[in-house]
Amino acid sequence: MPPAHGRGFAQTWWGQAWLKALEDTALDLGQLKAGRRLARAGAVGAVSVRPGRITAVVQDRDGTPHRSDVLLQELSPEEWDRFLGMAVERAGHIAALLDRDMPPHLVEDSAAAGVELLPGIGDLEAECDCEAWDHCGHTAALCYQVARLLDQDPFVLLLMRGRGERELLDELHVRSLTRADSPEPRDEPQEAAPEGVSAAEAYADGTILPPLPGLPALPSEPGLPPTLDTEVGPAQGLDVEAVEFLAAQAAVEAYRLLAEALAPGHDRLAVEDELSVREDAVRLAAADPGPAVEARLAAASEHSRDGLALAVRAWRYGGRAALRVLEEEWVPEEDVLARARAALSAAWDDGERPELRAARNRWTVVGSDVQLRHGRDGRWWPYRKERGRWTPAGPAAHDPATALAVASGSE
Template identity: 45%
Template sequence: MITAKDDRRRTFEAVPAGAQAASWWGRAWTAALEQASRDGARLDRGRAYAAGGHVDAVTVTPGRIVAYVRGSRPRPYRTELILPAFADDEWSVLLEAVAAEPASLAALLEREVPQSLAGQVLPAAGELLARCSCPDPARPPCKHAAALCYRTARLLDEDPFVLLLVRGRGERELLEELTRRNAAHAARERPRSAPGFPGVPARAALARTALPPLPAPLPVPAAAGLPPAYPADPAGPDPLALDQLASDAAARALALLATAEDPLAGLSLWQDAVRLASAHPTAGLTGAARVLYRDLARATGRSTTDLARAAAAWRQGGRAALAALEEPWDPPAGPFDRARPALIAAGRGSFRPARNRLSCGTRQLRLGRDGLWYAYESRPGDEDWWPTGRPCPDPVTALRG
């Protein structure tokens, strides 16, 4: 299991080549340090060091970026870039603003810094500071700090979550928090009115005096085709929902043609809705997927939070994982009784039992009727359990994720 502490420390052994940032946020990063320097020649040498591979592995933690930079002497210099991390209340305001704006979410999931966040997350004038163990007596930044700044800009080109990590939060915990906040936003949205586009009754469209003979059956295709592009229409259904339903129907029809068996036979309305929602790994974060989650939740009489949690369970292990989420049961003696001593022996803590569940702080294991252990997580002091990791017959391995 990845903890928040693990998520807040990343080391990059390899950094993309070059010293010039390609993205606008990468250039804004270097501009923050360049504005603090009055020595253009020192910056030029820093760019040359960055381009020449003088910067070793870069470690990023909240408020700090550290690397060893090789200069003219045999021993490299320890160089740091310092940027204040946000307090919890600042993060709460920022995440709420992102969750309420689909365009910002979509940009972030595409690994771009949203323009709406630029003034909040990028360094302000004088905010980005540098330290170095070199003997350069001049006012910082020295050439080693400049080299680290240019190499960090190349990291930001590839992954803007590095910038958010410097500000205090790791990628995984950010996406989990945004998932919860978006579920709440979607639940508060007003349902759309029924579509008003014209149509023809099916009885009238199919009525005819004589039916032509049936054509010869076509051979079974090798793969399901792609659905046509559906244009967006304010009065029509959501294009993403139509695309997914068409793709799902095509794949199901192909399986019926090839095997004469329905792969989804026996699924309830709720299970089928969860299966459809689980196809979106962003868990309803994007604006289009949010509409799909909202409509599926409304059709099944559940909340979007229930649907997001169930979709996460389905991605964890299908129908059996969904049953582990929703159906507490009393397991017989055997694997369940042996799990607690095994967890204690592995140093995972003392878990309290409750039916088929073992809980300890923010961690929980659930024994499914299939004999597999399913791991869950919750925030401290909150019984809001969410599936994580993959199921396993061994509880210690399942808990590790």
Template identity: 45%
Template sequence: MNDERVRGFPAFGATGARGKFATSWWGRAWVSAMEDTALDLRQLKAGRRYAAAGLVGPITVSPGRIAAVVDDVDGGPYRTELRLAELSEGDWTRFLDRVASRAGHLAALLDRDMPHDLVEAADDAGVHLLPVIGDLDPECDCPGWELPCKHAAALSFQASWLLDTDPFVLLLMRGLGEREIREELESRTAPREDFAAVAADRTPGELPDLAAFQPSGAPSIPAAPGVPAEAFALLTANASGQARALLAGEPWPGRRHDAVRLAAEFPAAAERLGEGANFRRAVAAWTFGGSAGLDVLEAPWSPPKAALAAARAALADVTEDEPVFNRNHCTAGETQLRLDRQGRWHPYRLEDGEWWPAGPPETDPGLLPG
């Protein structure tokens, strides 16, 4: 087996009051997949205690498998593992194509983040990254019959800590190592030499006057069965706008990005374009901040130190709480601000454990709602 596809992690040891398991949303999805399958809650509680007590030894991750030796206060040690089906070659191709098609997705993944939008895009392509009920298959040589037993539960809880800091652990279990993924993404994003050579020899002509392509009015299109006439007007206006943008050299941002924009610009069509809390949150981000608002929601980035220092000084004047920075996110008390690449702050509010856009961006954080 390729050595790049086997990773070892030292034992966590006793953590005491480390806090709850899984702080990232994808880590929580991992834990939920295990907890929702369990038939005996006592085994889960014992597994939490074993994980916090440091009874799980060094962890080894390889395609389709995560394994460790787990001690037991009543015996052991026991060889324990969790199995997860690997993605097929076709699944990997579709997933990597999706990642490479969006700069925000690519930057986030390489920075060890896994945005909701990336997982949703993969789901749309039929590639399911995160485990759900029944996907995790625990095995242990202990005499217990429960699935999972407390040893497998302990391993799963500690695995969530690994996933929190490095989503490549999940991708390795799905079949590919980090270096392989990076190489595949580089091959998809690198410019093609033959195309660059041809382009260098061409002298582009002038674009026609785009004003000549402006429609004098919306075309009159009758309604179709189940499709109101205004839907055709919306699609026509959108197609016209996209055509002008492409003629002007602006790249098409992608299907979901375009759906979010349309839902924000045409609220009456929002239900036809997408559903779910993540989509509504994306529409709210676009409504308040346009394309930059969506990027600041879904693609965290690391601002220069000088920008963070200036932000800290500015925020000190408008809040009594000590600002806590996590990349371009600043949390102070019940308020979170996110800095976009144009130097504007986007306000967020906490709802049901998720941060939601709360208003338009401002260059001066003091002008934002508290």
């Protein structure tokens, strides 16, 4: 295989699991780093794989060749019998294996049957003619190259454990046919299934189940997303700046949702509808992305540049509710209108109430550039006309006089 320039050694689950097993059990991290450098430089020759052993010639940086071997314990006949029996009992496993596919959860099910497929501590025994007593850079490089082989064919792992692919599949095929032809026992009396209770009853009875553990503490800040600053350039059409921005905002949003979930009384709050594409684009734009990302968000939300800036200003004052007040104009029903008028009458003493001109859910102060907008939740939103456009002037208030004072004070 060509050198692995600018990419990880393993792309698939099996290759990455092999590397994790190697790195978790390594005694000398320095030798692992040396092995990565050699493997990345293409210093590993053709790899020979056979039961219990992998072999290759690995060249030093000065060109000196070394024969390197890594030994892996073969599974015993009893372990192979348990593995094959487990696979035959699970229709998904046998179907996948006969189709030359190895599902990742095969590792967990094999371990439950007492068969470890991936190497553990001390399972990879190194032999190299450089006479190192443990893993050296040459044997580590060989292991990294094997991860690339597992990317192409995970059955290589089973070959190292003692069974070749053809032999394994033939035995699986025979076992599956034998199992299918076996008659079901009919003469033996069937034991009655134990009686139980429904899950709802079990959870309702606090004496049946142990108490749940306490909630975890909220972290001090959102987590950091992974960096995309790699040695290889991005794929064609991939906007790295946009992806990094989205990853960072996903972390911030996850932190906000966790904080809300851990807050007292969260279980009594109604579940909100998901944001629309237009609303979510405004939410992201409120996080101050770069100009290129902002332009894409404006297009996604069908806003002009100025329109998006206005929507962002509303969002920062009150999220989705503030955005809807900005963009929606609606006619209050009679009972809603009556309550709004009552609130306006009670907000000022006699003679102090300004003259208001009503239009739908909006009350504009006559002779002034300030306005109150009534939200569907009963709150009042202050607005002010700037450069000919009504602009959000502050957060909502339950008292219209308070909201109007905010709008008037923003001059």
